[in-house]
Amino acid sequence: MENQTEGIGMTSQRTRDRLIRRLREKGIRDNRVLEAMRMLPRHLFVDEALATRAYEDDALPIGHKQTISQPYIVARMTEALLADGVPKKVLEIGTGSGYQAALLAHLVEQVYTVERIEPLYQQARKLLMKLGLRNVRCKLSDGTWGWESYAPYDAIIVTAAAPEIPQSLLQQLAIGGRLIIPVGAQHEAQQLLTLVRTKEGIEQHKLEDVVFVPLVSG
Numbered sequence: 001m002e003n004q005t006e007g008i009g010m011t012s013q014r015t016r017d018r019l020i021r022r023l024r025e026k027g028i029r030d031n032r033v034l035e036a037m038r039m040l041p042r043h044l045f046v047d048e049a050l051a052t053r054a055y056e057d058d059a060l061p062i063g064h065k066q067t068i069s070q071p072y073i074v075a076r077m078t079e080a081l082l083a084d085g086v087p088k089k090v091l092e093i094g095t096g097s098g099y100q101a102a103l104l105a106h107l108v109e110q111v112y113t114v115e116r117i118e119p120l121y122q123q124a125r126k127l128l129m130k131l132g133l134r135n136v137r138c139k140l141s142d143g144t145w146g147w148e149s150y151a152p153y154d155a156i157i158v159t160a161a162a163p164e165i166p167q168s169l170l171q172q173l174a175i176g177g178r179l180i181i182p183v184g185a186q187h188e189a190q191q192l193l194t195l196v197r198t199k200e201g202i203e204q205h206k207l208e209d210v211v212f213v214p215l216v217s218g
């Protein structure tokens with residue numbers, strides 16, 4: 001595992017450092033996020049055949065018509081999540097490869113992540129365990145409903161595009177908590193939003209236009 005984690009050639013630390021420079025050039029400023037991404041072996045979260053492309057700033061297929069998000073988008077969402085102080089308890093909807101969950105595990109105290117496709121859930125869970133990330137808890141379920149038993153969360157991050165904002169996710173936010181979510185139909189303009197739950201209601205900010213695989217109910 002150690003050799004695998006270190007990587008060689010196209011998965012070496014030098015190649016990873018180059019990705020981090022790209023992210024900086026593209027406007028990512030949060031050093032906590034950049035440093036955590038620099039250390040995280042993204043090539044282990046994709047198929048071996050794609051490992052040499054793992055440190056390009058692109059989304060990559062992970063099977064079952066799903067993708068591991070583009071590093072820039074992962075960085076942007078994680079930066080938005082930390083923008084107002086480090087949340088303790090974070091819920092992720094859409095575990096996929098487990099990459100975003102692994103990144104969060106290095107930055108916050110406790111991560112909960114929900115995936116609806118069983119093989120992806122199994123694979124991600126195994127990899128997260130292999131990497132020794134004991135502060136991540138995985139669940140196989142429809143994440144549209146959140147994960148009630150551990151609510152409220154200081155932050156929720158949704159890594160698939162929702163046609164509209166799931167109300168149950170807003171309800172599972174603590175006061176002052178934030179939801180980072182791409183909203184919009186598939187093949188249409190999607191916007192990455194931050195919603196903050198305040199005592200008075202919900203505040204909404206747009207981060208940027210994005211393209212995500214859809215959040216599927218059931």
Ligand code: SAH
Nearest residue numbers: 068094096097099100116142143159215216
């Ligand atoms: N965060 C992932 C990105 C995965 S792509 C990563 O770092 O690799 C989005 C994922 O959301 C897919 O795996 C998809 O199966 C999952 N998904 C879509 N709708 C969902 C739902 N309703 N509940 C849980 N997961 C869902």
